Amino acid sequence: xxxxxxxxxxxxxxxxxxxxxxxxxxxxxxxVAVYRDGHKVVDLWGGTKHVDGTGGAQAWEHGTAxxxxxxxxxxxxxxxxxxQQRGELDLDAPVGTYWPEFKAAxxxxxxxxxxxxxxxxxxxxxxxxxxxxxxxxxxxxEAVAAQxxxxxxxxxxxxxxxxxxxxxGELVRRVTGRGIGEWIADEIAAPAGADLWLGLPASEAxxxxxxxxxxxxxxxxxxxxxxxxxxxxxxxxxxxxTCRAFAxxxxxxxxxxxxxxxxxxxxxxGIATAQGLARxxxxxxxxxxxxxxxxxxETAELARGERSTGADxxxxxxxxxxxxxxxxxxxxxxxSPTSFGHPGRxxxxxxxxxxxxxxxxxxxxxxRKSVTADPRAQALVRAVHAAISA
Numbered sequence: 001x002x003x004x005x006x007x008x009x010x011x012x013x014x015x016x017x018x019x020x021x022x023x024x025x026x027x028x029x030x031x032v033a034v035y036r037d038g039h040k041v042v043d044l045w046g047g048t049k050h051v052d053g054t055g056g057a058q059a060w061e062h063g064t065a066x067x068x069x070x071x072x073x074x075x076x077x078x079x080x081x082x083x084q085q086r087g088e089l090d091l092d093a094p095v096g097t098y099w100p101e102f103k104a105a106x107x108x109x110x111x112x113x114x115x116x117x118x119x120x121x122x123x124x125x126x127x128x129x130x131x132x133x134x135x136x137x138x139x140x141x142e143a144v145a146a147q148x149x150x151x152x153x154x155x156x157x158x159x160x161x162x163x164x165x166x167x168x169g170e171l172v173r174r175v176t177g178r179g180i181g182e183w184i185a186d187e188i189a190a191p192a193g194a195d196l197w198l199g200l201p202a203s204e205a206x207x208x209x210x211x212x213x214x215x216x217x218x219x220x221x222x223x224x225x226x227x228x229x230x231x232x233x234x235x236x237x238x239x240x241x242t243c244r245a246f247a248x249x250x251x252x253x254x255x256x257x258x259x260x261x262x263x264x265x266x267x268x269x270g271i272a273t274a275q276g277l278a279r280x281x282x283x284x285x286x287x288x289x290x291x292x293x294x295x296x297x298e299t300a301e302l303a304r305g306e307r308s309t310g311a312d313x314x315x316x317x318x319x320x321x322x323x324x325x326x327x328x329x330x331x332x333x334x335x336s337p338t339s340f341g342h343p344g345r346x347x348x349x350x351x352x353x354x355x356x357x358x359x360x361x362x363x364x365x366x367x368r369k370s371v372t373a374d375p376r377a378q379a380l381v382r383a384v385h386a387a388i389s390a
Contacts, residue, residue: 008041017383031274049209069344072270077324105148117307121149124244140166158313162248165267181264192283193291195276214366277361281352304340
């Protein structure tokens with residue numbers, strides 16, 4: 001694989017790991033970027049822009065962007081935390097203070113922070129939305145506001161895989177009067193100098209590659225990793241909360257559809273370059289070259305403070321969440337106990353690590369079956385750790 005880009009002295013292990021991802025882990029097109037103390041130290045890309053080889057196997061370029069699935073959730077969380085930082089939103093207030101309709105069906109005591117920490121109790125909808133309905137923020141908000149909770153809000157946690165879109169998007173709209181995609185463009189992406197979009201503009205559409213599923217390469221030793229029985233059963237049972245949460249939009253949308261990419265679903269359809277994702281996280285923990293710091297130190301601490309831990313009612317495995325961010329743990333290993341970020345199902349990963357000053361972004365056009373810990377991203381995280389530990 002002809003890997004393009006550059007790494008700073010000492011970060012050569014990341015280049016080696018990135019090349020191995022193509023050679024042994026089945027990457028087809030991908031990029032990784034790393035900042036340290038606001039300065040770029042890794043900027044690598046390789047492979048093809050489109051996972052399916054359309055467009056004459058067009059090469060991945062430096063500005064190529066990809067859909068990052070649930071890695072979008074970390075960007076959406078920043079919107080709510082910045083509103084809190086500015087005094088426009090109280091995280092401890094009932095959601096109904098800003099969104100009166102949300103009080104329905106026993107949710108009147110749900111706090112704003114419960115939405116961010118996956119404690120709101122509404123990961124699934126009794127009537128799933130079609131892809132066309134899901135792209136309408138009004139319909140999505142109405143559906144989740146009317147939904148009865150699966151557990152008493154605030155008492156437990158379970159990953160809100162899809163409904164996080166309408167929970168966060170509607171709250172931003174109620175507080176600011178603006179759509180969350182527009183708000184993120186103006187208040188996050190522009191000041192951070194980050195190439196990321198929630199609602200891809202037509203002017204940027206040509207930069208985004210086609211994505212799709214990829215199978216991991218066969219293990220030369222014939223070994224195969226199997227999920228825990230409880231996890232496998234949860235994903236196989238259409239009536240389980242796990243399946244219902246991921247099926248809140250049914251059938252699943254076509255992620256290559258221009259209409260889907262132009263919409264704003266904060267749980268799942270953000271589009272970013274690796275550098276854009278890394279710059280975003282760099283701006284949460286410090287000043288960044290060519291951009292400005294977004295979070296105060298106090299807000300960064302608030303974001304990564306543990307709010308949910310233990311067995312996840314949706315993902316089944318134990319998970320840890322701060323305010324909208326996954327925290328370092330077995331389900332989603334990051335760089336250190338101070339790390340906070342978010343993976344995208346089957347590939348992408350973005351996070352910040354205040355202890356080391358590292359901010360990381362990885363995007364790919366090939367999605368595997370992994371949910372929170374893709375082996376390609378994890379190989380790169382281990383390489384970053386080796387580089388800063390040498």
